[in-house]
Amino acid sequence: MEEQFSPQADKPTEISQLGEFGLIRHLTKDLKTVQKSTLKGVGDDAAVIENFGETTVISTDLLVEGIHFDLMYTPLKHLGYKAVVVNLSDIFAMNAVPRQITVSIAISSKYTLQAVEELYEGIRLACNMYHVDLVGGDTTSSPKGMTISVTAIGQAKKENLVYRSGAKPGDILCVTGDLGAAYLGLQVLEREKQIYLQHPGIQPELDKSQYLIERQLKPEAQKEAIEYFDRYQIKPTSMIDVSDGLASDLKHICSASGVGAFIEEGKVPIHPDAEMTAINFRLDPITCALHGGEDYELLFTIDEKDIEKIRYMPDVFIIGEITEANDGLKLHTTGGNIHELTGQGWQHF
Amino acid sequence: MEEQFSPQADKPTEISQLGEFGLIRHLTKDLKTVQKSTLKGVGDDAAVIENFGETTVISTDLLVEGIHFDLMYTPLKHLGYKAVVVNLSDIFAMNAVPRQITVSIAISSKYTLQAVEELYEGIRLACNMYHVDLVGGDTTSSPKGMTISVTAIGQAKKENLVYRSGAKPGDILCVTGDLGAAYLGLQVLEREKQIYLQHPGIQPELDKSQYLIERQLKPEAQKEAIEYFDRYQIKPTSMIDVSDGLASDLKHICSASGVGAFIEEGKVPIHPDAEMTAINFRLDPITCALHGGEDYELLFTIDEKDIEKIRYMPDVFIIGEITEANDGLKLHTTGGNIHELTGQGWQHF
Numbered sequence: 001m002e003e004q005f006s007p008q009a010d011k012p013t014e015i016s017q018l019g020e021f022g023l024i025r026h027l028t029k030d031l032k033t034v035q036k037s038t039l040k041g042v043g044d045d046a047a048v049i050e051n052f053g054e055t056t057v058i059s060t061d062l063l064v065e066g067i068h069f070d071l072m073y074t075p076l077k078h079l080g081y082k083a084v085v086v087n088l089s090d091i092f093a094m095n096a097v098p099r100q101i102t103v104s105i106a107i108s109s110k111y112t113l114q115a116v117e118e119l120y121e122g123i124r125l126a127c128n129m130y131h132v133d134l135v136g137g138d139t140t141s142s143p144k145g146m147t148i149s150v151t152a153i154g155q156a157k158k159e160n161l162v163y164r165s166g167a168k169p170g171d172i173l174c175v176t177g178d179l180g181a182a183y184l185g186l187q188v189l190e191r192e193k194q195i196y197l198q199h200p201g202i203q204p205e206l207d208k209s210q211y212l213i214e215r216q217l218k219p220e221a222q223k224e225a226i227e228y229f230d231r232y233q234i235k236p237t238s239m240i241d242v243s244d245g246l247a248s249d250l251k252h253i254c255s256a257s258g259v260g261a262f263i264e265e266g267k268v269p270i271h272p273d274a275e276m277t278a279i280n281f282r283l284d285p286i287t288c289a290l291h292g293g294e295d296y297e298l299l300f301t302i303d304e305k306d307i308e309k310i311r312y313m314p315d316v317f318i319i320g321e322i323t324e325a326n327d328g329l330k331l332h333t334t335g336g337n338i339h340e341l342t343g344q345g346w347q348h349f
Numbered sequence: 350m351e352e353q354f355s356p357q358a359d360k361p362t363e364i365s366q367l368g369e370f371g372l373i374r375h376l377t378k379d380l381k382t383v384q385k386s387t388l389k390g391v392g393d394d395a396a397v398i399e400n401f402g403e404t405t406v407i408s409t410d411l412l413v414e415g416i417h418f419d420l421m422y423t424p425l426k427h428l429g430y431k432a433v434v435v436n437l438s439d440i441f442a443m444n445a446v447p448r449q450i451t452v453s454i455a456i457s458s459k460y461t462l463q464a465v466e467e468l469y470e471g472i473r474l475a476c477n478m479y480h481v482d483l484v485g486g487d488t489t490s491s492p493k494g495m496t497i498s499v500t501a502i503g504q505a506k507k508e509n510l511v512y513r514s515g516a517k518p519g520d521i522l523c524v525t526g527d528l529g530a531a532y533l534g535l536q537v538l539e540r541e542k543q544i545y546l547q548h549p550g551i552q553p554e555l556d557k558s559q560y561l562i563e564r565q566l567k568p569e570a571q572k573e574a575i576e577y578f579d580r581y582q583i584k585p586t587s588m589i590d591v592s593d594g595l596a597s598d599l600k601h602i603c604s605a606s607g608v609g610a611f612i613e614e615g616k617v618p619i620h621p622d623a624e625m626t627a628i629n630f631r632l633d634p635i636t637c638a639l640h641g642g643e644d645y646e647l648l649f650t651i652d653e654k655d656i657e658k659i660r661y662m663p664d665v666f667i668i669g670e671i672t673e674a675n676d677g678l679k680l681h682t683t684g685g686n687i688h689e690l691t692g693q694g695w696q697h698f
Contacts, residue, residue, distance in 0.1 A: 039404060043605070044513050045442035045589060046408035046503070051400040055388060059395035060485055060500055062453040066492040093394035104411040104498055136409055143415040147491070149453055149498035151409055154395070164393050240394060256392070 013113035015141070024139050026113070027120050033133040035099045037155065040135075047135035049100060049153065055161065057154040059090035065145035073189045076115055078217045079148070080122025086243065087152035088130050089221040089296045093241040094163070095229060096156035098221075100135045101127065104149040106142035119148075130223060160235065162300070164256035167238035171301040173261060173320040174236075174310065176225045178269040179246055180285065183292025184277045185209065185216030211273045219296040224314070234309050236300035245293040247341050251329060253301065260327035263290075263320040263341065266334045290331070290341070362462035364490070373488050375462070376469050382482040384448045386504065389484075396484035398449060398502065404510065406503040408439035414494035422538045425464055427566045428497070429471025435592065436501035437479050438570040438645045442590040443512070444578060445505035449484045450476065453498040455491035468497075479572060509584065511649070513605035516587035520650035522610060522669040523585075523659065525574045527618040528595055529634065532641025533626045534558065534565030560622045568645040573663070583658050585649035594642040596690050600678060602650065609676035612639075612669040612690065615683045639680070639690070 018026060028042045040048040049056070063069060063083050071079075084101055091098040103123055107116060116139075127134055132152070192204035206213060222241070229235065238257055240249045246268070254261055268289050278285040301322055302310060310316050323330075329341040364372060377391045389397035398405070412418060412432050420428075433450055440447040452472055456465060465488075476483055481501070541553035555562060571590070578584065587606055589598045595617070603610055617638050627634040650671055651659060659665050672679075678690040 039507070039510075040512065045439040046406045046445070046501075048443070048507075048510060049405040049407065050507065051403070051405060053402065054400070056398040056400060056405050056502070057395045058398065058449075058451060058485060058500070058502060060451045060453055060487055060498070062455055062487045062489055062496070062498055064455045064489060064491045064496070067455070067490055090394040094397070096395070100407075102407060102409045102500065104409055106411050106413045106416070106496060136407060138409055138411045140411055140413060141416055142413045142496070144493055147411070147413070147455060147496050149409070149411055151407070151451065151500045152395075153405070153407060158388070158397075158399065161389075161397060163389065 014109070015107065015111060015113055015116065016109060018113065020139060023113070023116070027116065027139065028134075031134060033135070034131055035133045037099050038133045038135055041133055042136055047100065047102070051155065054155040055158045057091055057094045057096040057156055057161070058151065059087055060149065060151040061087050063148040065147065070193070071146075072193055074217060076118040077122035077125070080119040081126045081218055083148045083150050084123055084126035085219055085221050086296060087150045088126070088132065089241040089243070091152050091154035092221050092223060092226045093239050093298060094154065094156065095160055095226060095236065095239060096154035097226065098130060098132050098152050098154040100133045100153040102136040102151045103134060104138035104140075106140050106147040108142050108144050108146070111146065130221065162236050162239040164238050164240050164253050167253050167257035167259050167301040167322045169259055169322055169324050170304050171237050171322040172304060172307055172318055173250070173263070173299070173301055173322060175242070175246070175269065175297050175299050175317050175319055176222045177295070177297040177315050178271040178274065179242065179295050179297065180278065180288035180292040181212050181215040181271050181274040182219060182294035183288050184274050184281070185212035185214070186294070187281055188212055188277065189216065209273070209277060211271060212277060216294065219294065221296055222298045225298050228313050232309055234302065234306055236302050239298055239300040242295045242297045242299050243293060245291040246299065247290045247329070248293070249299050253299070254325075254329060257322075258325050260323040260325050260329060261320055262323060262327070262330040262332055264332050267317060267319045269317045363458070364456065364460060364462055364465065365458060367462065369488060372462070372465070376465065376488065377483075380483060382484070383480055384482045386448050387482045387484055390482055391485055396449065396451070400504065403504040404507045406440055406443050406445040406505055406510070407500065408436055409498065409500040410436050412497045414496065419542070420495075421542055423566060425467040426471035426474070429468040430475045430567055432497045432499050433472055433475035434568055434570050435645060436499045437475070437481065438590040438592070440501050440503035441570050441572060441575045442588050442647060443503065443505065444509055444575060444585065444588060445503035446575065447479060447481050447501050447503040449482045449502040451485040451500045452483060453487035455489050455496040457491050457493050457495070460495065479570065511585050511588040513587055513589050513602050516602050516606035516608050516650040516671045518608060518671055518673050519653050520586050520671040521653060521656055521667055522599070522612070522648070522650055522671060524591065524595070524618065524646050524648050524666050524668055525571045526644070526646040526664050527620040527623065528591065528644050528646065529627065529637035529641040530561050530564040530620050530623040531568060531643040532637050533623050533630070534561035534563070535643075536630055537561055537626065538565065558622070558626060560620060561626060565643065568643065570645055571647045574647050574665075577662050581658055583651065583655055585651050588647055588649035591644045591646045591648050592642060594640040595648065596639045596678070597642070598648055602648070603674075603678060606671070607674050609672040609674050609678060610669055611672060611676070611679040611681055613681050616666060616668045618666045
């Protein structure tokens, strides 16, 4: 009954020209769903999901402009992609498969339709990459800035779920990829932003930091790891995704499981670019890897007897072991020392 | 491992004293779950829900300070309550039962811990009232103002779900309660705000508008209607909750179902306080009822043959009928005229 809105590609379109319903319709008009479990996507009071006897796993995140992202160096497409991926990462961390997402955005009038479309392009790209359906959400105005709320919905057989709480002394501590790069990517972007603000003529030097910047702006969730566990019937005893930083996230596992742990400094995977950039910033590479955060690798523990099963798992690194609770959290340094590891930050003497 | 934070009741506490983890821990420390389906609530990467063979129904809303609420006349406890209720309303509108919610909030540093606690008191109150579990969310800072994102998760047998799309010509159009009061409550609050801003000494006159203000600030979702449908095995052919306004929401049903409809002006339930206040504001009461919004009543259609079944349903009003699509949306006035009804607004000549 209502007219379809056709924006002109060559002209910025004010959001207010479309109105809320118009904007939602415009952004969701080509939306197709691929999951069999999606009975009803966008377009009713709620989305409907068929469960096929599995449990539902739900995670949600709120991203606020000026707190979680800086649009000065974050392309909107990357932002949309990352907003989805960080939520899918939480679903994978339960050893579950993400199948649907909802996305709500609040945007001020400074954004054009084209800007919102760019954001949605990133959201759609992530949906395609991870085979999840966008099934709902909310689009509204905000007096200032942009806020994005993503909820990810996944499924798993109840007996396959992996919590943070199942680690036990003797379990092997593993991580699916290198750490610290996302944090160093952010440092590079912040440095170039400051240089640009002081000398607007200078072109930012980002070529040499491509890997680090990609880890910061376009992280990936560890779908392959979960598929590998499924294929080879491996069930980690505990799992979490590395969003706050290795030390902090390991602490979550240890708290929930009532155990201690140690990390072997020499075994923590650090990308050569991260190592070099850390040194350029006069930072200790292992500190960046332990406390950097936003790597979205999976940190998991497996029973000692399963160690053979992960030997051929691509991109897995054994970095330590679970101990008794009263052993605390320790770092075994390459120099042969043992340091206390805190979630808040760690001093390398 | 971490110290419990004990705020002092008599002193405002800065959020920054707790940090993000501290705040989340503080707000969720007494959280108990009551739903059998809640396998895991707050405290892991994601919440886990057992489905018992039912489908999952999901709805989400984003509420932004300065757009959706004005803290000058909205107590934080009411805001928390309403934020939950409006989402539960969407779940009921699918003929499903809400069982869990996630709540994410972004708050600027101007809010104290006590303010956030007040907000959560309202959230918890709504959870208790509707027997839903708070199973997850996110708490973060914002550069300015407050944003609240609520996702509601419900369950229903697939065959019991009611969509917007099932209405057919001849169906009876019903609503579960009076309309327009929430809109008029907002007008009263806005008027008193303006008076207060101009004459800060004057006490607001709100006593006579208690019903209207409560409809605006503390709406309820129509749990009883869904329970009645279940008890008497009634399945509406279509349903939606009245959030945008009767005309606009009926238009959603008609679009989705490919039908037309008419409303009998004389049958639209309007509370006497709403009628009187509308006239005081020189507004037409029926216009307020048709376009006011935020009433959170259920608008549904039933097959003509089910009319006997709802005769003894408490608080149900038959207000019109579904017609063929090319009959459009019509209002049959008490004066015997027929007017075109638009979603956007309607002129009473």
